[in-house]
Amino acid sequence: MQFQVDHSANFYCVIKSIESLLLTLKSVHITDNVSCYISGEGIILTVEHSRSVKAVAYILRGSFNTFRIRDDVVMPTFGLSINSLIDSITAVMPLSFGPYESKPVENIIKLGDESDYCEMTYDGAGSLLGLRRSIKETNQFVQCTMVPFEREEESEELKFDETQDPVQLIVIPAKWFKDALEDLEDTTEIVQMSLSPEDVAFQLTGQGASGMQNSEIPKGSDLITKFSCRHRVSVTYIYSHLIMCKKSLALSYEVSVEIHQSGALRLIIKLMDPVSADNFVEFSFLPSTRFV
16 A cells, blocks of 8 residues: 655545445445535535435544544535545546446455555545545556535434434344345335334334235344333334435444434444444434325
8 A cells, every 4th residue: 555645635534445435335325415524533424315314424534544634624514426426436446446336235345455545635615525546556646536516404304412302222133124124015105113112122014015014023132232212112104215225234234223202213324344343324214204
């Protein structure tokens, strides 16, 4: 890996693994426009679909070999096209990297390749976002720049304040939750989720053309990593919204299912990312009653 820190840029980082970054981008690729926020903790990517579904990816400092923001600079949030970002990343990678979209979602990560990294620079509002990778064999580098745009404001309904909005939650294997969604028929329109302190701790139910499909986890099951439920709660959500998180679930090992007082659903999905085990994705959904 060959790079030299650019001290002139307001923001400079070296991404440890482009394959890992593409994994994260693919997991939140529910629409093309993404808001990017850079802070001392890392990079936060936020995507909204029709102001009813929000996906947020947290790429923390452990994902970078170098992560530097000038002390006197506050980086503004800016917008990018995910498709353009993926194309730009692919453009600076070696030919052996191969087409990103041709890779199965479960096989994105490839470790031990010194070419699997990229430098990123950004100077704030009015500047270009730059990607660069050195070519060791020729002592040259390839570079690509993108034009950020003004981000869209996030939906207030999809913002959460844990101090004022107590939640009922269960933490379970992501595979169980993904399988439960996939067991539902494509004709399903509404999915009901229930949490209860009684015998059945969690239940996911949908009505399809051939009848009712139901998956449940009993209280005390070994599948439960964490459980907090003071009283029974049952809320319905739109099936076509929920399946937007299937890519993330396929790339993860654990999911926290949280039902908020407002009825909004938040899924905190822990990604199987060997570069940084702390990276995760959040999906938020409004209840179906908001769309009646």
